Amino acid sequence: MAADFGQFFLNSLPNLLSGLGYTLLLTFISIAVGFCLGIVLALGRVYGTKVVNGFCVGYIELIRGTPLLVQLFIIYFGLPTIGIIFTPLQAALIGLALNSGAYQAEYLRGSIQSVESGQMNAARSLGMNKLQSIRHVILPQALRISIPAWSNEFIYLLQYSSIAYIIQVTELTAEGKFIAAHTFRYLEVFAMIAVIYLILTIVSTEIIDRIAKRLSIPGIGAATRISLRDM
Template identity: 45%
Template sequence: MYLSNIFSDPEKMERLLDILLSSLLPLLKGALYYTIPLTLISFIVGIFIAVLTALARISGNPLLSIPARVYVSIIRGTPLLVQLFIIFYGLPTIGLVIDPFPSAVIGFSLNVGAYASEVIRAAILSTPKGQWEAAYSIGMNYRQALRRIILPQASRVSIPPLSNTFISLVKDTSLASLILVTEMFRKAQEIAAQTYEFLYLYTEAAVLYWVICFGLSLVQGRLEHRLDRYVAK
């Protein structure tokens, strides 16, 4: 009934189009200034955490492997939204106040680090033991073998699942709106609160998320194709 009223009334239709067109630029700014930078920074920091965590888990040293295992278990066993709330709303109760954007970066980075560490750990363990033995036979130590032989091979195995993690992170950044980060979905919420066109503005935001993720999926496909050709050679 609501949709039929909109499409049958030229004035309402014109008003709706004006709202959608006028909101497009603020939504794009929210994506360019917050959503995309938040995704990139969190992913880069998260991958760094993931590599360290994966190496700690396979090190065989309980002082390293046990804390890494606990960290992964806690992050993977609790909702991302709860983690963001603890960082932004919980820590100030003990005197540690963090601004919205850094809070989001910390939360997303820790989350990516836990999940990506399992991908990287599996990729490292999938490398044939003969690669280690070959590296040691030519005089490399553990660090040299890891840096020059093992990690380059593991990276090719882990790129496809890590690409999926990156695309998922783009969508997860919408949760940052709940800790006052003015990213794309937060912009949609603010405009919808003024115009009361929640359905159309949220749909517009959803379409923009889809466009971004679709573009990233195309890049992922090309990257995986190149990796397949490289491995085949």
């Protein structure tokens, strides 16, 4: 049985690795694009004019108020009817990035608003314009504050990228489904996949925590998960 599983694991490995590649690709690109989008939206919400703020709120509410799956269906199955056609991978990347951008915008907005108003006053008093103040004073502090929430978003995206299998992206879960359908060994296949996600999650959380510690401001402490040891 054990030898048999070993052989089965080795046979499945090429497919699983290929799927893993797509999962990582989806996760990293959508988190990065979503981050850029999130910063723009968050700044628009905090510092924008009424119109800009309204636009950002509208976008964020629209995305957060509708299921990711429906968004993916609209992009992949809906848009072709008006002549806009994406490959499955393109559609998944666009959907996940647009979705993550809305969530990251809200995390970032919270962090930006938690930076004391005196920081902006001090920056402006030195003669910095608003953009310089945001860039050199507000964001460096806000981004540090947002790391724990951002870490959640990363893990969420890593796991929910599996939803892309529904629009035929051959990421990790899709590969698992493929192997299982051909071998009927559902339990083993999805247990393997679960372990892969688990390892990815633990490793990425650890990396983000280390980054948070390295970036922590001396005297204030790292914005990191509360561990039992700190209690």
